[in-house]
Amino acid sequence: MPHASGRPWLVGCWDGDELVLAGSGRVRLAVLGLCSLGGDELARRSVAVSRPQEVEAVLDGAAGSFAVLASVDGETYARGSAFGARRLYHARMGGVTVVADRARTLAHLTGATADPAVLAALLAGPGVPYPLGEAVAWQGVESIGPGRALLVDADGVDRSRVWWRAPEPVLPLKQGATALRHALCEAVAVRVRTGQVWGADVSGGTDSTSVAFLAAEAGARLVAATLHWANPNNQDHRYARQAVDALGVPHLTFPSDRVPGHFDGLHLRLEPGDGPSLGIRDRLQQEHMTELLREHGAVARFSGHGGDHAVIPPPGYVHGLARRRPLLALRHTTGYRARSRWPLASAARLLTDMGSYPSWLNAQARLLGSPRTALGRPPVGWGPPVTLPVWAGDHARDLVAGLLRDAAENGDGPLAAGRGHHARVEQAIQAGRGACGITAAHGPDHGGLPIHMPFCDDAVLEACLAVRPEDAASPWVYKPLLAEAMRGLVPDAILERTTKDHCGDEWHSGLVANRHTLAAFATDSHLAAIGLADPGALRRALISPALLTGGAAELEHTLAAEAWLRDIAAHPEPAYLKVHRHEPGPVP
Template sequence: MEFLVLPDCPDAAHVVVCSGGMRRLDHPGSGRPWVMGRWADSDLTIETVGDVSVVLLGCASVGAERLRCLIGRVRSVEDLDRLSGSLAGAFHLIGSIRGNTRVQGTVSTSHQVFHTQIDGVTVAADRPHTLARLVGAGIDEDVLALHLLSLRAPGNLAGRPLWRGVESLDVGEYLRVDPDGTGRVVRWWAPPAPEVSRDTGVKMVREALIHAVEARTSQANRVSADLSGGLDSTSLCFLTTQRTRDLLTTHYTPMDATNDDATWAERARTALPHARHVVFKPDESPEWYGDYTLGEGDLEGPYPVLRTRSTVEHLARQVSALGASRHLQGSGGDELFHPGPVWLHSLLRTRPLAALRLAHGARSLWRWTLPNTVRNLADQTTYPHWLNRCATRLTDSTWSPAAGWENVPHMPAWATGDAVSAARRLLVDAATTQPWSRLRIHHELLSMMRLNGHINRRTSQVTSRFGVSYEAPYIDDRVIEAVMAIRLEDRTSLTEYKPVLKQAMRGIVPDEILARRSKGDYSPHLYSGIRRHQQRILGELGPDSHLARLGLIDPDAVRRTLPSMHPDARTLAPADPTLACETWLRTVTALTDRRPA
């Protein structure tokens, strides 16, 4: 799917010409071009009532009659708030209301909106490079330096486009464009307060997940789904088989025999007799880092999970050949149902007695000393101050669980002084922004949801070349809201793994599977891939690399650091974003050189 949105004004007509193979939707009333691009019929829902028209591009769980009823109540752009907040699924919502245009995506950015101005007319698209081509925008090298960070840039910096002059929407925002082509960003969504009990919240989560899966199955002939053996993906498989009897599950057997994911996946397959199951052995699966070549659809920015890109293509080819058009997977489940130390920090501010009772168990779980526990829980650092502190510590590579606003970003050891200075400057400039929620747990959760959404969006762009959309029901807006609404003391446990999800899936997933307490480890795939392809990686990050020529990395430091001992897989984390940046720059350069003026 790829599209461009034009406002309902005469000056917008000259912005772009509808080329061969592109589809076009027009504004109601004026008949001017509105939405142009490429999408499958199953991804399009459109209804018009008078001079109000609404388009949903993606997976939406809403019938035509209900959508017409909801549109019939719309009198202004603001009235779409209620409609948007009542729909399940993941999609772009594009409205045309009496000459005004509204464009929005999802909270997680699995469906994101980018925008720019062309001759005074505000234009939106689902991909930033679509707009960059129209305005002739170049790469912002300072923003590129942010992509070298090992844990992604914090806050809205993480979603900042790499193309100059192109902007993106932040959490809970939509783009409004008036009839004269003037655009402005409006915030319409905020996280719910954590006030409902676990019993009520579990029902909300269950209902939200059922509708999220229904949105993916209602318009698909066959759906495939990961069956890794983990609780998140397994739950989706059982939810899906309730909606369709034409389920295809996929499982990549881990190379480490001590990883019990394979055992639990086999138990789930036994309990899903009506589904078709495909298992890929290690010698049938692509190696990590085996092939990470990018294509023209990857121009948005560095690919976030480059190490497994060949596996994604392999998966898409296989399920497409077997008739699946949508593939479900469980990303986002860990962050929703198994929060880290920041949970206790926020609990202390909402239910102090409950937090103090849990503090001792938390110390053991996260291996905190008493001073470290007191320091983390008592920390009152504001979000702007925290951003400034991150800016000063970009070269500090210390790893430890903490209760800060987000994961602390680090520059790799091979980043040059210029790269560090550029990233630091952008962090300091961003230190005037406010958090997405006053509760750190909600701010951190939204940060992780947006990371998952970014990965899902970019991965779906890869799988779509094979006719398969990559879907993550856990990061749908309604699912996120349902989890956020649960009281913090009821949301998790120090002694039980993902209690809310387990209770929500009771009666859907067999109790034997819900009893699992372990979690698989895939670091052997990482070590094996790095070891086998190390020389090629070192060569690509050498003196002739684009990053070196831009003065962002020191190739000698790469060669000293990367081949050294890495007893913890986290110390290898900085290699991935650096390699992703270099691969993206090579792709952009090659495609730009080949493209006619």
């Protein structure tokens, strides 16, 4: 797509429904992804735009998940979705700022190599704090962070600006639940065409079940898919059966002993993505399920990913609640203490700590090498303690400590004024990051079906963040916000469920079954080669997972980083970058 100057503006390959182009005079607008506004409506709204920042008014009220690219009088504007489910990256090449929807594209064009510091932070698992979790695993390539936009003027000078801020959490439960239901309905409806066959993950949990009922209401013909875990005490399949019976749709069940196991296929080298992906855990399992869904006519697949992140505020909200409603805060804290066995002193610190976000980041840097770090600490401060696994080398600790100190000194501060709301926004961004990773690992790029995760849409996450945390969370009630939002649509027996099951047996069995591949990983570890892992400690962890006293998430993140480095070595040239047959050559 040419720019007004006649030079290329957008270069790539996309289906017609993946990119909507609109313009009015000196304004050009491209919406990449899924948006409820069509080209005609976008063109009509863009008439009033005179500056790049005003593009956001054009998209006001739009449902879906999309990135935005605009050009106004020679100045360009680019941003992903607010929470990162749709991401854009940028790098400098020959004095020009170039934006792409794949970090690996920019890494290839600039000759970038993997960034050891970012990989070291990844070893900390899911608890790595903002902004470390947003760093790109390629040196010289940066993410246009969640909630931020990149502006590039006519001279090629770029600057970052905030285009989105979290809403204040002021809505009571009923009003917030109404808004959440409306947002979820729109998020599902914008994806579904009446009569289309969709696969629907129905795990037995409230998140995937809610999406399935909304999809059926929107007119989709569903094929439900349920993984049946082996533990005899696991209740997921029973709740899944109740949901499918109420939906009245075909039901594919996948007993865990009849599908590929966890971590199967670790020895296979794939095209690397933008960064390490946790999709390696169940990649072959998901491929098996995808084939069956395709045989039943499914054109795409719904997932409930992000529901936990969206509707359950982290317990740190009691810190702010103590300043507004101290008696209620004390009651909630007492409930969490009883449920999670918090020591009294830790609970007191959770309520009374007054340190700033930079001081907390600096404290995490100081404590990173302490023996206490591996043991874990209570959730005091702005987030969970930053810990590295026992197999992380000294070099990895130094790198992560440096990143924490730099974020404290040069970062843009917390994501919201209060630590409770900051934690909620950060959790929502983690949902978006996870959605981006799931799409890359299991989506069409790797032969899968398009996967849609409505809980990770901006409008849905915003609706959740606007609800008072003491209403959205409770030590005594499971997901009260979602239960209230789905009342009358999803069966009460499912909404009132208080348990949550896991696949821990399959996780450990998968590690044991693949111990020969894991031993090979440890023998010639790429992480160890760049100084991020101690080979002996890594080997012990990989071949003796039953001895782990914690750190399961860190082990999985370590495997993801190791596999990614091996994939890069096996596939240094991106296969998707090619000249298409209908083009005589690269765009000049």
